[in-house]
Amino acid sequence: EIVMTQSPATLSVSPGERATLSCRASESVGSSLAWYQQKPGQAPRLLIYGASTRATGIPDRFSGSGSGTEFTLIISSLQSEDFAVYYCQQYHRWPPLTFGGGTKVEIK
Amino acid sequence: QVLLVESGGGVVQPGTSLRLSCAASGFTFGNYGMHWVRQAPGKGLEWVAIISSDGRVTYTADSVKGRFTISRDNSRNTLYLQMSSLKAEDTAVYYCAKRDFQQWLDYWGQGTLVTVSS
Secondary structure (H helix, E strand, O other): OOOEEEEOOEEEEOOOOOEEEEEEEOOOOOOOEEEEEEOOOOOOEEEEEOOOEEOOOOOOOEEEEEEOOEEEEEEOOOOHHHOOEEEEEEOOOOOOOEEOOOEEEEEO | OOEEEEEOOEEEOOOOOEEEEEEEEOOOHHHOOEEEEEEOOOOOEEEEEEEOOOOOOEEEOOOOOOOEEEEEEOOOOEEEEEEOOOOHHHOEEEEEEEEOOOOOEEEEOOOEEEEEOO
16 A cells, blocks of 8 residues: 655644645655645545646645655645645555545644 | 535444445536545544445455445435444544545545444
8 A cells, every 4th residue: 555644743834924745655656646624623625636736716825746756735825724734645556545644734 | 516414423332333324415426436534533534445436346445344335326326334343443533525537535525423432
């Protein structure tokens, strides 16, 4: 199975600042990488698929990049509603689909 | 709009069975593969199972293989997860999710909590 590793586990950022989240795959997943946002008590929400394509309705302050084994999610200017946990997920080789352990973005 | 509504969770004893349901609306259910994903309290996301659009192909995670069965009724627009021989480590919120063009999950239900405890 492909193991997904996210870093850091927690990221403390001030509103208006830029946040950079990383996701690494144990082997190449090409561009078959999605990002999700999850707020407390809510279901995950799709942000990015194909490593860099924003899902419907996702603001352009969210951007994804990378391919192969290294991926990045950037939130260009953090808004109050962006403080949440973010997960990456590979769908290159499955089953199983695999998720990273998550990065919590908290208010500094 | 797409809506996925899970039901059937609750508190059960170890070794017993439970069936979860996921009622789908707002899209042509029979055209899409569907997934179950779970999240233990305070933990990350764990993929559980997938079923093809016609129900003929299924896969389950090794952690639940032989105990959980995914199925669907396209005439009722409903997805199921039959869980048996439940263990304490199966305690989690269970989400159903719709796949998109490939296996990214574009819509999720609100989840249903399963607690396995004596």
